[in-house]
Amino acid sequence: MRASDKAYATLxxxxxxxxLAPGTVLAEVEQSERLGVSRTxxxxxxxxxxxxxxxxxxxxxxxxxxxxxLDDIDEMFELRETLEGxxxxxxAERGERTVFEQxxxxxxxxxxxxxxxxxxxxxxxxxxxxxxxxxxxxxxxSYLAQAMRxxxxxLVRVRRLAADDSQRLNAAALEHAAIAEAIASGNAKLAExxxxxxxxxxxxxxxxxHSPH
Amino acid sequence: MRASDKAYATLxxxxxxxxLAPGTVLAEVEQSERLGVSRTxxxxxxxxxxxxxxxxxxxxxxxxxxxxxLDDIDEMFELRETLEGxxxxxxAERGERTVFEQxxxxxxxxxxxxxxxxxxxxxxxxxxxxxxxxxxxxxxxSYLAQAMRxxxxxLVRVRRLAADDSQRLNAAALEHAAIAEAIASGNAKLAExxxxxxxxxxxxxxxxxHSPH
DNA sequence: GGCAAGATCTATGTATACACAGGCGGAGAA
DNA sequence: TTCTCCGCCTGTGTATACATAGATCTTGCC
Numbered sequence: 001m002r003a004s005d006k007a008y009a010t011l012x013x014x015x016x017x018x019x020l021a022p023g024t025v026l027a028e029v030e031q032s033e034r035l036g037v038s039r040t041x042x043x044x045x046x047x048x049x050x051x052x053x054x055x056x057x058x059x060x061x062x063x064x065x066x067x068x069x070l071d072d073i074d075e076m077f078e079l080r081e082t083l084e085g086x087x088x089x090x091x092a093e094r095g096e097r098t099v100f101e102q103x104x105x106x107x108x109x110x111x112x113x114x115x116x117x118x119x120x121x122x123x124x125x126x127x128x129x130x131x132x133x134x135x136x137x138x139x140x141x142s143y144l145a146q147a148m149r150x151x152x153x154x155l156v157r158v159r160r161l162a163a164d165d166s167q168r169l170n171a172a173a174l175e176h177a178a179i180a181e182a183i184a185s186g187n188a189k190l191a192e193x194x195x196x197x198x199x200x201x202x203x204x205x206x207x208x209x210h211s212p213h
Numbered sequence: 214m215r216a217s218d219k220a221y222a223t224l225x226x227x228x229x230x231x232x233l234a235p236g237t238v239l240a241e242v243e244q245s246e247r248l249g250v251s252r253t254x255x256x257x258x259x260x261x262x263x264x265x266x267x268x269x270x271x272x273x274x275x276x277x278x279x280x281x282x283l284d285d286i287d288e289m290f291e292l293r294e295t296l297e298g299x300x301x302x303x304x305a306e307r308g309e310r311t312v313f314e315q316x317x318x319x320x321x322x323x324x325x326x327x328x329x330x331x332x333x334x335x336x337x338x339x340x341x342x343x344x345x346x347x348x349x350x351x352x353x354x355s356y357l358a359q360a361m362r363x364x365x366x367x368l369v370r371v372r373r374l375a376a377d378d379s380q381r382l383n384a385a386a387l388e389h390a391a392i393a394e395a396i397a398s399g400n401a402k403l404a405e406x407x408x409x410x411x412x413x414x415x416x417x418x419x420x421x422x423h424s425p426h
Numbered sequence: 427g428g429c430a431a432g433a434t435c436t437a438t439g440t441a442t443a444c445a446c447a448g449g450c451g452g453a454g455a456a
Numbered sequence: 457t458t459c460t461c462c463g464c465c466t467g468t469g470t471a472t473a474c475a476t477a478g479a480t481c482t483t484g485c486c
Contacts, residue, residue, distance in 0.1 A: 002439065028468070038441045043468090044260060051264040053359070061448090062467070075354040082299045082357070090291075141288040143367075144295070146266070147360050154356075216470070241438070251471045256438090274479080275437070 004041030007031070008048050015054050015065055016157050022067035026055060052153055070207070073158055076151065077203045081196060083148050087139050088191035092183045095138030100184035103131050107180055110173035114166050121164060124173070131176055135183070163209040175201060217254035220244070221261050228267050228278055229370050235280035239268060265366055283420070286371055289364065290416045294409060296361050300352050301404035305396045308351030313397035316344050320393055323386035327379050334377060337386070344389055348396070376422040388414060 011031070014020045032042045046063050049055040055063040091100070106127055113123040132152070136145040175198035182191035224244070227233045245255045259276050262268040268276040304313070319340055326336040345365070349358040388411035395404035 004439080027466095029466090039468095040440055040442090044256075044439095047257060047260055048264065051261065072356075075356050078303075078354055079356045079360060082295055083360075086295045141291055143285075143288045143292045143364065147292060147296075147363070150360070150363075151356065240436095242436095252438090253470055253472090272478090 002041070003037040004044040007035050007037055007041045008045035010035055011045055011049060012054065012153075015049070016153070016160065018157070018160055020065050022065050024065045025058070025062045026065065027062045052150065054153065054157075068154070068157060068161070072154075073203070073206060076154055076158065077199060080151060080155065081199050083144065083151065084135075084199065085192045085195050087135050087144060087148060088179060088183060088195040089188035090141065090144075091135045091138040092186050092188040092191040094140055095134070095183055097184050097186065099134050099138070100180045103127075103134060104177050104180040104184055107131070107173050107177035110177075111170050114169045114173070121169065124169060128176060131180060138183070158206060161210055162206045165209075168205050168209075172198070172202065215254070216250040217257040220248050220250055220254045221258035223248055224258055224262060225267065228262070229366070229373065231370070231373055233278050235278050237278045238271070238275045239278065240275045265363065267366065267370075281367070281370060281374070285367075286416070286419060289367055289371065290412060293364060293368065294412050296357065296364065297348075297412065298405045298408050300348050300357060300361060301392060301396060301408040302401035303354065303357075304348045304351040305399050305401040305404040307353055308347070308396055310397050310399065312347050312351070313393045316340075316347060317390050317393035317397055320344070320386050320390035323390075324383050327382045327386070334382065337382060341389060344393060351396070371419060374423055375419040378422075381418050381422075385411070385415065 011020070011026070020026070026046060028039045028042050028046070031046075032039045035042065046055060050057050050063055054066055056066050058064045110124060110127060113127065114121060118124075132148075136148065139145065175194070179191060179194045179198060182194045224233070224239070233239070239259060241252045241255050241259070244259075245252045248255065259268060263270055263276055267279055269279050271277045323337060323340060326340065327334060331337075345361075349361065352358065388407070391407040392404060392411060395407045
């Protein structure tokens with residue numbers, strides 16, 4: 001693994017997991033010492049992070065970790081609804097039925113994954129990730145897929161901000177199952193509607209459980 | 214101006230204007246000599262271009278200029294319709310009426326700009342650019358605006374591919390005027406419809422006038 | 427004669443030295 | 457005592473030397 005990849009992965013993880021608080025200044029020398037690599041790969045990592053929007057270049061004084069405000073969350077979900085709604089509709093038109101039927105079945109069994117004593121809910125989020133990937137691949141549109149991927153980075157940060165109570169996760173799993181079912185049935189309108197519903201519930205939950213800064 | 218900015222701007226322009234053909238390998242040393250800067254700023258420039266999708270890292274063999282296929286154009290317009298349709302609707306709801314009334318009036322006078330003997334149609338494209346900026350600013354959604362900006366880079370490349378005949382430009386100006394008018398009237402549905410119409414016409418024109426590779 | 431393996435070469439990946447700019451602190455004068 | 461100016465110092469911006477990996481070409485063997 002290249003040193004710049006390692007630096008990028010570490011910093012990205014630290015930001016997403018909120019170990020690096022918004023506003024934190026990431027100086028090149030400081031980070032290069034912390035990560036045990038030289039300034040060059042750190043520079044590249046910081047440049048990639050800034051391109052993604054996780055950090056912002058603060059003219060002359062290094063880069064700082066980007067903040068997420070309540071308004072940002074509203075904006076993100078507004079874009080997310082647009083992109084994922086369209087994606088679900090396209091997936092219903094173009095996707096392979098069997099793939100989404102299997103995901104639907106797996107999502108109905110999701111409560112088993114959530115009730116287990118896995119605090120990070122790794123298996124559950126991996127399953128939801130598989131649904132995302134299946135949609136990405138079904139839509140046959142790399143530009144749309146790319147736009148959703150860029151947005152997801154920020155959404156993971158928001159997810160970490162919200163409470164992962166099992167009640168909400170069980171409900172969310174059912175909503176995801178509904179999306180998968182609608183796509184499997186080939187009904188574009190229904191898939192879009194199921195996505196809209198899920199996103200509105202998610203946003204409400206985030207805003208209800210957390211009162212950011 | 215920083216050397217890396219200069220390298221980035223030059224390479225970006227060369228790619229967009231098709232002076233660097235798709236598939237061209239951009240070696241770091243070669244470009245650093247051509248641009249008169251060292252490898253470090255060239256690396257940063259290439260990394261930024263790859264993040265935008267104008268170049269692709271070709272494992273071990275430098276970066277190559279990205280190609281645009283007919284399928285790519287379809288995909289780009291599919292995403293564009295989703296994003297700009299939503300943006301037009303939001304602008305109608307949230308924008309300031311007077312701004313778009315002025316743009317509407319200016320766009321109705323666009324034929325004057327096009328008939329002049331300006332082969333690059335600078336003034337016309339600047340006016341359309343002002344409409345884009347007005348929408349970006351009216352929607353009050355930086356994530357959506359960012360997604361549209363990333364896409365526009367690629368769209369400019371496509372525009373250069375298509376024939377800029379004045380007949381199409383005059384029609385496009387009227388379509389843009391209709392969008393501005395709909396936004397000014399505050400009618401979200403109408404603004405979205407006008408955008409959809411314009412994009413379909415644009416896509417048809419691109420596909421009709423050009424038979425890429 | 428063809429295929430495979432190794433050496434060489436060329437390109438990127440990394441480290442580091444140097445240049446330079448912007449900010450902060452201290453000192454001097456009003 | 458306060459304001460201003462100068463110098464230092466810390467940070468990024470750039471250049472370059474060195475490490476390393478992958479590809480290609482050559483040579484030897486089958």
